[in-house]
Amino acid sequence: MYTRSEMLDVVTVDGHAKGIVTRNLITGEIDTHTGHAVLLATGGYGNVFYLSTNAIGSNVTAAWRAHKRGAFFANPCYTQIHPTCIPVTGDHQSKLTLMSESLRNDGRVWAPKTVEIAEQLRKGTIKADQVKEDDRDYFLERKYPSFGNLVPRDVASRNAKEMVDEGRGVGGSGFAVFLDFADAIHRLGKDAVAAKYGNLFDMYYQITDEDPYKQPMRIYPAVHYTMGGLWVDYNLSTNVPGLYALGECNFSDHGANRLGASALMQGLADGYFVIPYTLGDYLAQIGPKPVDGKHPAFEQTKQDVIARINKLLALKGTKTVNEYHRDLGHIMWEYCGMARTEEGLTKAKGLIQALRADFWKNALVVGENEEVNPALEKAGRVADFLELGELMVDDALMRKESCGGHFRLESQTPEGEALRDDEHFAFVAAWEYKGDNQPEVLNKEALDFEFVHLTQRSYK
Amino acid sequence: MNLTLKVWRQKNADVKGAFVTYKAERISPDMSFLEMLDVVNESLILKGDEPIHFDHDCREGICGMCSLYINGHPHGPKNAITTCQLHMRTFHDGETIVIEPWRAAAFPVIKDLAVDRSSFDRIQQAGGFVSVNTGVTIDANAIPIPKVIADEAFNSATCIGCGACVAACKNASAMLFVSAKVSQLAMLPQGQPERWSRVQAMVAQMDAEGFGNCTNTGACEAECPKEIKMTNISLMNNDYFSAKLFREEHVHEHASGE
Numbered sequence: 001m002y003t004r005s006e007m008l009d010v011v012t013v014d015g016h017a018k019g020i021v022t023r024n025l026i027t028g029e030i031d032t033h034t035g036h037a038v039l040l041a042t043g044g045y046g047n048v049f050y051l052s053t054n055a056i057g058s059n060v061t062a063a064w065r066a067h068k069r070g071a072f073f074a075n076p077c078y079t080q081i082h083p084t085c086i087p088v089t090g091d092h093q094s095k096l097t098l099m100s101e102s103l104r105n106d107g108r109v110w111a112p113k114t115v116e117i118a119e120q121l122r123k124g125t126i127k128a129d130q131v132k133e134d135d136r137d138y139f140l141e142r143k144y145p146s147f148g149n150l151v152p153r154d155v156a157s158r159n160a161k162e163m164v165d166e167g168r169g170v171g172g173s174g175f176a177v178f179l180d181f182a183d184a185i186h187r188l189g190k191d192a193v194a195a196k197y198g199n200l201f202d203m204y205y206q207i208t209d210e211d212p213y214k215q216p217m218r219i220y221p222a223v224h225y226t227m228g229g230l231w232v233d234y235n236l237s238t239n240v241p242g243l244y245a246l247g248e249c250n251f252s253d254h255g256a257n258r259l260g261a262s263a264l265m266q267g268l269a270d271g272y273f274v275i276p277y278t279l280g281d282y283l284a285q286i287g288p289k290p291v292d293g294k295h296p297a298f299e300q301t302k303q304d305v306i307a308r309i310n311k312l313l314a315l316k317g318t319k320t321v322n323e324y325h326r327d328l329g330h331i332m333w334e335y336c337g338m339a340r341t342e343e344g345l346t347k348a349k350g351l352i353q354a355l356r357a358d359f360w361k362n363a364l365v366v367g368e369n370e371e372v373n374p375a376l377e378k379a380g381r382v383a384d385f386l387e388l389g390e391l392m393v394d395d396a397l398m399r400k401e402s403c404g405g406h407f408r409l410e411s412q413t414p415e416g417e418a419l420r421d422d423e424h425f426a427f428v429a430a431w432e433y434k435g436d437n438q439p440e441v442l443n444k445e446a447l448d449f450e451f452v453h454l455t456q457r458s459y460k
Numbered sequence: 461m462n463l464t465l466k467v468w469r470q471k472n473a474d475v476k477g478a479f480v481t482y483k484a485e486r487i488s489p490d491m492s493f494l495e496m497l498d499v500v501n502e503s504l505i506l507k508g509d510e511p512i513h514f515d516h517d518c519r520e521g522i523c524g525m526c527s528l529y530i531n532g533h534p535h536g537p538k539n540a541i542t543t544c545q546l547h548m549r550t551f552h553d554g555e556t557i558v559i560e561p562w563r564a565a566a567f568p569v570i571k572d573l574a575v576d577r578s579s580f581d582r583i584q585q586a587g588g589f590v591s592v593n594t595g596v597t598i599d600a601n602a603i604p605i606p607k608v609i610a611d612e613a614f615n616s617a618t619c620i621g622c623g624a625c626v627a628a629c630k631n632a633s634a635m636l637f638v639s640a641k642v643s644q645l646a647m648l649p650q651g652q653p654e655r656w657s658r659v660q661a662m663v664a665q666m667d668a669e670g671f672g673n674c675t676n677t678g679a680c681e682a683e684c685p686k687e688i689k690m691t692n693i694s695l696m697n698n699d700y701f702s703a704k705l706f707r708e709e710h711v712h713e714h715a716s717g718e
Contacts, residue, residue, distance in 0.1 A: 001581065001583075003578060003581065004570075024569060035609075051518075055518040055519070055523060056516060056517055056518070058518055089488070089490040090488055090490060090491075092488055092491045092495045092498070092499060093495070094492070094494065094495050094498055094519060095519045095520070097519075097520045099519075167538040201546070203521070205518070206541055206545045206547070207492075207545070208545070209547070209549060269586045318506075320502055320505050320506060322498075323502075364505060364506070366505055366508060366509075366511070367510060372472075372513055372569075372570060372571040372574070374511065374513065375505060375511060379593075410466060413710060
């Protein structure tokens, strides 16, 4: 096991993946590793939004490096924004914490009916339990009577955003709605509720200093999962022979709209049921020959990695890498988040390009390579996010329909729900890297539905 | 809030470390402890200084990366939470906060507040797993497990391997950690085939790593962010003695069989 090591590139020999280049995060040593195949299980890229429910260390670097070595990146704009997260408290916020989806089994989501009451709640002149039943809008139950609070994540998230956009958001910032357990506690008793959700209630209390047994939780959507990722076939092979992608770093399984609990399913499917059987096929094809670690491709890739590190360490500007990351996150959240428009995305593309150019001029990276240097680690990851962000925007611009987690304001039903355009967009968008600052090329993989045909979703 | 921090700075395991005093200014009570350190680090970077190094990752109390010995307590003064879940409202304006790394011979300092906990990995690798091939999918209810057993095994399994138990212990003992990893499997049917070899192999690795022994002080239980109970240590000792007295050959089979 190589703990405290980071993969910084894939080595390809004659078009086949034959190894990787890593940096030892303690000594800074750059190592090459050989293998008959390379399996990436490096997670999703939700941290491109700066704030997400991902761990702080989660990043796109391994997948992005593979993309730049030829692997297609599919459906990058499909992002899951999860409805039940604890709201942001300020600029210092470093991550968002998810309150489990299971809470919507017993919690009722509501916002005040009027802007005036919302204002009083925001100022703290009244508390949630003082809002009369008639003044509450249980908006999910009202709009989706058959599914109620259990509508899919994308629908619940967009409706929460709608409340906030109408000025009916609560909490100090106004970016929140309520998730109320008063009915469940009344019906089942506090002990039964505690047995089911006690750990979550404790977690909420630790973070917010509010007791959810007494006051409703405040929740707001946050980036949780990225359905896009490296393109793979049914064998989990990318288009680069010998390079496989498993779990969230690939694009498969979830389509445009990941459903609950399916990350566990994907972990089992990819890691347990698929790859042990499909990898052998590739290994049999290439035969039992040793991998030549002395092939010039290894040294060349290693030198590429070292050159990039040196370029990052030469950045002695005035703005910390973290500030660039936060700025990028703001752009992505604002224009490529829960609702997207052609105008906004076009603007975002320009903003990201300008931010990236500024990063390579004015970023400040302290320290050396030959030491523990989290500033350098972060700089490499943010540089990759700055490239990925633009591809996400390109993908979102290209996909003029609404689909799952991707909601284009221009494409909605009369009732304001996501409207797909299956005639023109029933395909996987697999993007091909063509060199620095070159537009990526779109490859389309058609989606054919033999048995279950596409229909408009409805949760009424 | 404005605070004074006394932070342990140490370049690596080979050189001596020392406390350095920093000011943490305009800190919001809503910040987590790690976000407070982020703010301090941003200001250090802008001054061209080296940021304070500390381990962290998930920032929601489940990954086991964050550590920090804060005012004499692993994970700070509050019970049953990790450092990343500790919020600044716990402290008062003007307070001086002392921040140290975990201190134990088996946890050498990597840099500043981060220590090398790979000794825990090696203990886990010595036997903290079930190596039987689970075969095809079977019905989830094919092996009935009483709820009380399932709950206890789950409680043991909530150990995140952060090392607070070692940091809290005057003997730098890892018995709470090792016993949680032993018990979670010893209590369940799937853990039975390797039960006796596992406990011997993991205890042997624990001793080889240089952790101290248990003298039943109970600091580990008091400081554990996941409230792992000392009854795990009793269970481990019971299995260990039983294995040594009656089943010692199993550990040799285990070692040669793999």
